[in-house]
Amino acid sequence: MNVQEIHSRLKARFGDGIGEWPAPEAGDPFIQVQPTYLREACKFLRDEADLRFDFLRLISAVDWTDRLSSVYHLYSYEHHHGVTLRVDLLRAAPRVGSVADVWPAADWHEREAYDMMGIVYEGHPALKRILLPDDWAGYPLRKDYKAPEEYNGLTNR
């Protein structure tokens, strides 16, 4: 199934929860999903016989400066097709449901997105920093992040 067909399957099931078919710029197309629909859409994509997205490739967090995004790359080993979902979140309070119970692989990806971009995945079993120390301040991959001058007595100079 190609991405456009997958999009119409999702659109038929979730209606306004799914964005319009994007006019593809260069590169890969993606499907926009409303945050409140994300978990249901993921379960739907995983469980439907003709979709069967059993492999969560990666979750990426993106800072567009006016909003944040959580992006999901999915793949199906059964049908050998892939799809990309994008959820836009408020920069001030980026929250979206965790999919760690849909694909266990999401566990570390969501922790990384939280660590680097500060996106809160609600319902995650243990959402804490993964690459940075627990007492680190700020989210380094945000565009307005300023690297600290000092950390626990260690200075930049």
Added chain:
Amino acid sequence: MGMTSDLTLTPPREDSLRTEELLINMGPQHPSTHGVLRLVVRTDGEIVRESWPQIGFLHRCFEKIAESLNYAQVVPYTDRMDYLASMNNALAFCLGVEKLGGIDVPERAAYLRVIAAELNRIASHLVSFGTYALDLGAFTPFLYAFREREYILAILEKMSGGRLLYHYPRIGGVARDMSAEMIRDTRAFLKIMRKAWPEYNTLLSYNQIFIKRTANVGAVSREQAIAWGFTGPCLRGSGVPFDLRKQHPYSLYERFQFDVPVGEGLKGTVGDCWDRYWVRMVEIMECCKIIEQALDGLPDGPVTAKVPRVLKLPKGEVYVPCENPRGELGYYIISDGAAKALRVKSRGPSFCNLSITNALCRDILLADVVAVLGSIDIVLGEVDR
């Protein structure tokens, strides 16, 4: 340190053999963690109840660096992620940039990339073979593996100038052409490798002690492997015949004949440590096949396309997955039309394969944790990025 497969683990009875639980730090400075991985394990005597990997000791925030440099400048940074497979790392990034930029790579360059990537894959599997034996207490295989790996490093050094970090694949092609001498060397190496391979098996693969330490240990089912995002030899070890070079070929892999080995439970259960190990061993021979075909069919022509010095990619996003020695490596690149990426996210197989640790290292012997970790074959440079 016990050998598990024949031991039945009976839980200690409440009234008699109750032992205190103990939290132990394995690493970050520990020979079996293959770098700076810290594993916090909760043990009950010899039995590990839980294990939490603590990562990030090598974190350099590659993704932030990648946003501050132009595309060509990012390539050498990718070399340093999975430093045992530099060729494959740089290749994946270049393919991503080329796809978004609509850059066509000359055929000869694509072939040279395949040769370099497959040589590097063998070198990487050899390190994995050697260090895995080291983990389990056998020193000799390590020397054998490094003997053969040396030939590869010599070839790659001639091709690129580096022995570990190559910066050989460039956006639009490769850095240098391969001379007749290098081709001769590579053919000679294939001969040596094919002769050495049965030795490895006599030495380690069919060694009874090795089999007892790895067969039936750390078995991952097909469903588990997929759910936890296993890729590469780990996924194939669990019996899933999936290889990106086969299913979604890139860099002209569709032109080469090779088999995709999968775990069959030859010595124990499907998806156990021995299966993951064995998939890598068989892959070494498959790499030789691919290299040979690439050398035979090496077309003439330029080795790099015309690419502007400051490359601006069109607005859009792309994710190109590649089959790295450890699994699926892909870069998710988003461009807003500028000379620098808006976002570069790397999906490294080591990070993803490691995330299963706590689910897998439960209620097994401490010695088996070492066997399981070694069989997953991680490189911390890529876990931490």
